[in-house]
Amino acid sequence: MSTMTGKEVRVVLCTCPADDAGRIARTILEERLVACVNVVSGVKSLYWWKDQLTEDTESLLVIKTVATCYDALEKRLVEIHPYDTPEVLSVDVAAGNETYISWVADSARC
DSSP: OEEOSSOOEEEEEEEEOHHHHHHHHHHHHHTTSOSEEEEEEEEEEEEEETTEEEEEEEEEEEEEEEGGGHHHHHHHHHHHOSSSSOOOEEEEOOEEOHHHHHHHHHHOOO
16 A cells, blocks of 8 residues: 555545436546446435435445546536435545556546
8 A cells, every 4th residue: 555646536425326326427437537436236325304314225336536526526426416415425545556546547537
C-alpha cells in the first residue's frame, strides 16, 4: 500500500432500485465520470422516510472515481436516479495499491 500523491481517489456509495442499477452504472461509466462500479445486489435498507420507518431491498453501487470528477458525478447521479433524494456519499481513499490508484485516475476522464 502507498499513500497517494496527486491522485485523490474517492469511493462513492449510492443505493438504488435493483432494476435501475445496471442503467445507472453504465451511464456514468460511458460518460467516463468513473473508472469502475461494483453492483452489490440484495442490500436490505431500513431508513426513515416521511416520518415512517421504511424497508426496501436495493442494490448498492460502489463507485470508484477521482476527486476532480466528483462534482460532475454527483450532479449526474441526481439527474438519472429515480429517487427524489438519492444516497450519494463520497469517501476519500487514504491509501491503496499504487497501480490500481493510477488505473482509476487514468480511467475517469471528466
